[in-house]
Amino acid sequence: MLEVKNLKVRVEEREILKGISLSVKPGEVHAIMGPNGSGKSTFAGVLAGREGYEITGGSVTYLGQDLLELDPEVRAREGIFLAFQYPVEIPGVSNMYFLRAALNAVRKHRGEEELDAVEFIALVKERMKKLKMDDAMLKRAVNQGFSGGEKKRNEIFQMAVLEPKLAILDETDSGLDIDALKLVADGVNSLRSPDRSMIVVTHYQRLLDYIVPDYVHVLAHGRIVKSGDKHLALELEKKGYAWVEQLAASGEMVTV
Amino acid sequence: MSVAADRTTAPRYLEAFEAARREEPAWLAERRRLAIERFSLLGFPTTKDEEYKYTNLARIARGEWRPGSGGSLQPDALAAATYEGLEGPRIVFVDGRFDPERSTLSELPEGLEATSLAALLATAPDALEGHLTRYADFEGRALTALNTAFFEDGAFIRVAEKAVIAEPLQVVFVATGDAGTVTWPRVLIHAGRQSQVQVIETYISAAEGAHWTNSVTEIVGEDAARVEHFQVQQESVEAFHTGRVEMLEERSGYISTISLVLGAALTRNDVRITLDDEGCECALDGLVVISGKQHVDHHTLIDHAKAHCNSHQLYKGVLDGSSRGVFNGKIIVRQDAQKTDAIQNNKNLLLSTKAEIDTKPQLEIDANDVRCTHGATIGQLDKDALFYLQARGIGAGEARSLLVYAFAADLLERITVEPLKRHLERLLMRSLGRDSAAQEVSE
Ligand SMILES: Nc1ncnc2c1ncn2[C@@H]1O[C@H](COP(=O)(O)OP(=O)(O)OP(=O)(O)O)[C@@H](O)[C@H]1O
Numbered sequence: 014m015l016e017v018k019n020l021k022v023r024v025e026e027r028e029i030l031k032g033i034s035l036s037v038k039p040g041e042v043h044a045i046m047g048p049n050g051s052g053k054s055t056f057a058g059v060l061a062g063r064e065g066y067e068i069t070g071g072s073v074t075y076l077g078q079d080l081l082e083l084d085p086e087v088r089a090r091e092g093i094f095l096a097f098q099y100p101v102e103i104p105g106v107s108n109m110y111f112l113r114a115a116l117n118a119v120r121k122h123r124g125e126e127e128l129d130a131v132e133f134i135a136l137v138k139e140r141m142k143k144l145k146m147d148d149a150m151l152k153r154a155v156n157q158g159f160s161g162g163e164k165k166r167n168e169i170f171q172m173a174v175l176e177p178k179l180a181i182l183d184e185t186d187s188g189l190d191i192d193a194l195k196l197v198a199d200g201v202n203s204l205r206s207p208d209r210s211m212i213v214v215t216h217y218q219r220l221l222d223y224i225v226p227d228y229v230h231v232l233a234h235g236r237i238v239k240s241g242d243k244h245l246a247l248e249l250e251k252k253g254y255a256w257v258e259q260l261a262a263s264g265e266m267v268t269v
Numbered sequence: 270m271s272v273a274a275d276r277t278t279a280p281r282y283l284e285a286f287e288a289a290r291r292e293e294p295a296w297l298a299e300r301r302r303l304a305i306e307r308f309s310l311l312g313f314p315t316t317k318d319e320e321y322k323y324t325n326l327a328r329i330a331r332g333e334w335r336p337g338s339g340g341s342l343q344p345d346a347l348a349a350a351t352y353e354g355l356e357g358p359r360i361v362f363v364d365g366r367f368d369p370e371r372s373t374l375s376e377l378p379e380g381l382e383a384t385s386l387a388a389l390l391a392t393a394p395d396a397l398e399g400h401l402t403r404y405a406d407f408e409g410r411a412l413t414a415l416n417t418a419f420f421e422d423g424a425f426i427r428v429a430e431k432a433v434i435a436e437p438l439q440v441v442f443v444a445t446g447d448a449g450t451v452t453w454p455r456v457l458i459h460a461g462r463q464s465q466v467q468v469i470e471t472y473i474s475a476a477e478g479a480h481w482t483n484s485v486t487e488i489v490g491e492d493a494a495r496v497e498h499f500q501v502q503q504e505s506v507e508a509f510h511t512g513r514v515e516m517l518e519e520r521s522g523y524i525s526t527i528s529l530v531l532g533a534a535l536t537r538n539d540v541r542i543t544l545d546d547e548g549c550e551c552a553l554d555g556l557v558v559i560s561g562k563q564h565v566d567h568h569t570l571i572d573h574a575k576a577h578c579n580s581h582q583l584y585k586g587v588l589d590g591s592s593r594g595v596f597n598g599k600i601i602v603r604q605d606a607q608k609t610d611a612i613q614n615n616k617n618l619l620l621s622t623k624a625e626i627d628t629k630p631q632l633e634i635d636a637n638d639v640r641c642t643h644g645a646t647i648g649q650l651d652k653d654a655l656f657y658l659q660a661r662g663i664g665a666g667e668a669r670s671l672l673v674y675a676f677a678a679d680l681l682e683r684i685t686v687e688p689l690k691r692h693l694e695r696l697l698m699r700s701l702g703r704d705s706a707a708q709e710v711s712e
């Protein structure tokens with residue numbers, strides 16, 4: 014599904030990603046953990062097509078295409094979904110309009126019929142119920158005045174509506190209390206399927222109790238310094254990020 | 270005699286004035302004579318005049334203008350001024366002259382009078398005396414002086430005391446639009462005590478020529494009258510448009526005016542109101558959507574003459590290409606005007622690096638117990654928001670339109686005539702290369 018090879022990225026003259034390789038197969042869930050500033054969001058942003066990055070080396074292949082060649086909207090239509098670490102507020106545009114425009118853009122790209130207002134509302138109401146979200150939110154402007162937790166839930170709700178092939182969740186757990194975390198995890202888990210892959214970026218092991226990953230990668234200073242299975246997350250939790258720093262310094266690299 | 274004026278073509282106007290023969294009451298003839306004399310002294314303002322610092326009228330001042338012929342129009346000439354779903358009465362002027370054929374005035378609601386000024390001046394001018402030309406002074410105002418000297422016709426709208434007019438009245442000025450022609454539209458709206466009315470004034474061109482429109486609208490609201498006024502200017506992008514709206518409110522009145530400018534190469538609008546008694550409220554709003562080399566200058570004045578009055582102002586500009594906007598908002602709070610509450614906001618969205626805006630608030634406050642706030646912003650489209658939309662599959666162009674629409678949304682909300690609001694939403698989307706169900710965006 015996704016093949017990242019030796020990806021190197023600069024931001025404003027500074028090398029942030031220093032050669033990342035990652036292979037994600039259909040149905041797999043990969044967790045990426047790492048300390049602040051290690052480059053997790055940069056990696057997610059590069060995959061989604063955010064501007065401002067200079068790709069200085071390596072390649073990213075998604076479903077057989079050169080992903081880096083595609084505009085962000087085309088990537089989204091092709092099934093890539095980024096749940097933002099900091100969802101953006103868009104005053105004046107309602108969630109309803111926004112999401113319908115997004116869904117119809119995706120459907121059109123897939124050669125499916127666009128949904129009319131009635132069909133659309135039926136679909137979103139069903140998805141909202143699962144995430145215990147209030148319908149009233151549809152009329153509100155995108156993320157405007159939402160609490161941190163509401164914003165994160167809104168990201169997962171959008172994902173549930175858009176049904177991506179590759180979901181990248183950037184710290185979707187931060188700012189959530191335990192109940193909201195469980196809801197979000199349930200939402201994510203209900204979307205797990207043999208042909209849908211996920212990259213879950215998180216700081217804490219806690220989320221991975223609920224969304225159990227197939228692989229865990231530790232990112233530090235722009236490199237994956239250790240990869241393993243779900244037990245790696247527990248080990249990391251126990252030993253702390255200082256351990257990762259040591260790994261990064263020693264240049265040791267462990268892969269599964 | 271200052272360099273802040275250009276009098277080169279003034280003699281030509283004086284000649285034209287002398288040559289004109291009009292049958293009209295002596296009081297108006299006298300006003301006109303004063304006006305043309307005033308203009309001869311003033312000449313056209315130049316950019317040396319502080320009030321016209323950013324707006325160069327040289328092409329108007331040096332032009333050889335002749336009256337529009339009022340010639341034949343295509344059957345669909347009024348399409349641009351037709352707001353789907355809005356029935357209501359309509360009074361139409363072609364090159365400034367009343368066009369009974371295109372007007373629909375046969376079923377005016379009770380309490381509403383809408384007539385041609387020329388017709389009224391010929392038959393029953395008394396209703397106009399003391400009002401027409403009395404609000405829009407021309408002392409230091411060359412353009413108003415010219416309109417006053419030369420207008421031939423226009424709309425007189427009178428709302429009887431306590432009459433509440435349900436449907437908006439439309440006043441449409443169509444210019445045939447041949448290059449080198451000028452029209453002098455004139456409107457007087459006189460709302461009686463406790464009456465209520467909505468008036469939409471629309472300016473369009475039937476052809477794409479470099480014509481000139483120099484309009485004056487006077488609005489007076491008697492005690493507790495409520496007037497909602499909308500001015501839509503969608504003339505040819507070759508045209509010149511200079512306009513004046515002068516309003517006066519008496520006790521506990523409410524007047525709102527929204528200036529919607531999409532057309533003309535050069536627009537200069539002077540929008541002014543005097544809150545002449547206690548308990549008045551007013552809203553002066555504007556939306557400018559321009560591109561290419563268009564230039565739009567709004568000079569507004571709110572004169573708080575008496576205590577306990579509120580004024581709100583929201584002007585928004587969406588500027589693309591190498592277009593240029595000017596906003597100068599003056600608020601005067603006089604000594605008697607304690608407890609004044611005045612809010613002014615000017616917000617601008619620049620869609621291109623070549624677009625420019627000059628914005629300036631001007632507050633003159635002579636009372637001590639007042640609240641006056643003002644603010645101006647100039648910004649570009651939010652890159653993060655654009656990416657967010659794109660990351661959900663929405664194309665770059667559509668994402669841009671959506672954000673522009675969102676920028677203008679609160680202003681569009683102030684357009685209380687739904688069909689007009691939808692019309693503008695569509696225009697806004699189209700001007701940004703998008704034409705779909707805009708009205709759903711904010712629902
Ligand atoms: N647009 C930018 N301009 C300048 N520096 C940037 C930019 N984006 C990221 N960086 C820098 O790149 C580094 C990696 O940032 P990134 O946001 O990817 O880290 P992260 O692992 O997601 O951190 P966190 O856990 O805090 O979310 C940081 O040092 C950051 O300051």
Ligand SMILES: [Mg+2]
Pocket residue numbers: 053054055098183184
């Ligand atoms: Mg991050």
